[in-house]
Amino acid sequence: MVHVTLQQGDITLIEADAIVNAANSALLGGGGVDGAIHAAGGPEILAACRRLRATSLPRGLPTGEAVATTAGRLAARHVIHVVGPVYDPAEDRSALLRSAYTRALRVADELGATSVAFPAVSAGVYGWPLDDAARLAVTSVLAADTGVTDARFVLFDDRVYRAFSAALAAASPR
Numbered sequence: 001m002v003h004v005t006l007q008q009g010d011i012t013l014i015e016a017d018a019i020v021n022a023a024n025s026a027l028l029g030g031g032g033v034d035g036a037i038h039a040a041g042g043p044e045i046l047a048a049c050r051r052l053r054a055t056s057l058p059r060g061l062p063t064g065e066a067v068a069t070t071a072g073r074l075a076a077r078h079v080i081h082v083v084g085p086v087y088d089p090a091e092d093r094s095a096l097l098r099s100a101y102t103r104a105l106r107v108a109d110e111l112g113a114t115s116v117a118f119p120a121v122s123a124g125v126y127g128w129p130l131d132d133a134a135r136l137a138v139t140s141v142l143a144a145d146t147g148v149t150d151a152r153f154v155l156f157d158d159r160v161y162r163a164f165s166a167a168l169a170a171a172s173p174r
Contacts, residue, residue: 004141004151004168008161011154012040015075017113020104022121023081025060027053033119037079041072045079064099066107078111080104084122087129094136097122101140108148115150120160130160134167142171
């Protein structure tokens with residue numbers, strides 16, 4: 001059974017079997033968490049992403065999917081890149097956001113990873129309302145059939161930490 005914890009801080013500093021990158025479909029770096037992971041991990045991550053684009057993912061990583069690369073210079077062993085959906089109030093895309101988390105856990109299982117650190121996927125520039133993003137993230141990870149035993153949400157600021165704390169409290173058995 002997966003044990004979920006929360007931590008406020010910088011995901012690039014986390015020691016875990018894998019950290020999850022909230023990537024864009026191009027897999028070539030970007031802003032926010034994606035840019036921070038690429039910068040801290042060094043050129044090895046970008047080189048691995050370019051190899052994926054040149055071989056198995058010529059059109060990029062689809063929304064809701066996950067793929068692993070080296071972690072380069074990071075303390076983690078692997079980076080699992082996921083593409084979360086951009087929020088659209090006219091279209092329910094929550095299945096895609098759930099999928100980003102469950103696919104990341106499936107990739108972690110394939111890697112033999114038991115500890116995984118997640119950011120708040122889609123809750124930044126992709127505009128997903130924070131409380132709903134937190135609820136979907138926490139419930140997706142808690143319900144997943146996975147060999148991962150330690151799932152940690154590493155949240156950049158206090159506002160995001162509070163939203164995930166409330167979501168975890170609401171999802172936990174009393």
